[in-house]
Amino acid sequence: MRQVLVAGNWKMNGSRESIKGLLDGIKAGMGDVNAQVAVCAPYVYLADVQAQLAGSNIGFGAQDIATEDSGAYTGEVSGPMLNDFGCQYVIVGHSERRSLFCEADEDTARKFAAARRHGMTPILCVGESLAEREGNVTEEVVARQLDAVIALEGVAALNDAVIAYEPVWAIGTGLTASPEQAQAVHAFIRAKIAGLDAAVAEKVQILYGGSMKPGNAAELIAQPDIDGGLIGGAALVADDFLGICRAGG
Ligand code: PGA
Numbered sequence: 029m030r031q032v033l034v035a036g037n038w039k040m041n042g043s044r045e046s047i048k049g050l051l052d053g054i055k056a057g058m059g060d061v062n063a064q065v066a067v068c069a070p071y072v073y074l075a076d077v078q079a080q081l082a083g084s085n086i087g088f089g090a091q092d093i094a095t096e097d098s099g100a101y102t103g104e105v106s107g108p109m110l111n112d113f114g115c116q117y118v119i120v121g122h123s124e125r126r127s128l129f130c131e132a133d134e135d136t137a138r139k140f141a142a143a144r145r146h147g148m149t150p151i152l153c154v155g156e157s158l159a160e161r162e163g164n165v166t167e168e169v170v171a172r173q174l175d176a177v178i179a180l181e182g183v184a185a186l187n188d189a190v191i192a193y194e195p196v197w198a199i200g201t202g203l204t205a206s207p208e209q210a211q212a213v214h215a216f217i218r219a220k221i222a223g224l225d226a227a228v229a230e231k232v233q234i235l236y237g238g239s240m241k242p243g244n245a246a247e248l249i250a251q252p253d254i255d256g257g258l259i260g261g262a263a264l265v266a267d268d269f270l271g272i273c274r275a276g277g
Pocket residue numbers: 037194198199200201202237238239240258259260261262
């Protein structure tokens with residue numbers, strides 16, 4: 029049985045002060061949460077997050093990682109640097125990185141490799157745009173995004189990873205995929221992996237992301253191949269985030 033994971037993706041939001049309040053609120057409400065919980069913070073707040081979460085059972089990580097480990101890469105933050113702050117997770121290939129920052133499938137694969145090389149769990153985001161869904165190429169797109177990672181790292185690398193299916197049209201729009209729509213893609217992803225390695229497919233957590241809220245989380249997470257959520261907007265409000273964590277059983 030796969031454990032439910034609820035991970036917050038704060039994106040480029042918050043301040044030292046607001047993040048302190050948010051984490052205080054989340055920590056105070058964790059008593060009746062059974063899911064695994066993690067938050068992915070902006071780089072500059074990782075030291076604060078590490079200090080505030082010390083001794084708690086809330087994991088944390090970053091939202092991106094450099095492909096290289098050190099050198100002349102102005103503005104980048106490497107795996108060894110994230111290790112310095114105790115990061116356990118790194119989001120890779122978020123649709124905002126792919127679309128706004130021109131990250132190709134191969135770049136995402138190299139970031140996935142960098143996270144693993146430094147002992148962190150990559151949260152690999154995949155998902156189709158609205159035009160791709162309407163053009164009936166959702167499975168093709170998701171398969172291509174997964175294949176880039178599998179080609180570089182091998183299917184067994186997914187043993188140390190989390191996958192997040194995030195339909196781009198559902199991110200930050202208030203439009204959630206229906207449980208049936210999401211389950212269909214999650215089942216496709218798992219079956220695709222099972223075609224290469226059944227044990228990896230059985231083990232890997234596949235999260236849903238895209239306007240997940242306390243009100244729709246339980247129904248989504250109840251689907252057989254949905255193992256939790258990657259939460260954007262609702263992760264910025266402690267009660268909403270906790271509501272989703274509790275919906276995880
Ligand atoms: P959202 O974002 O929950 O605000 O739709 C999810 C994500 O981008 O990870």
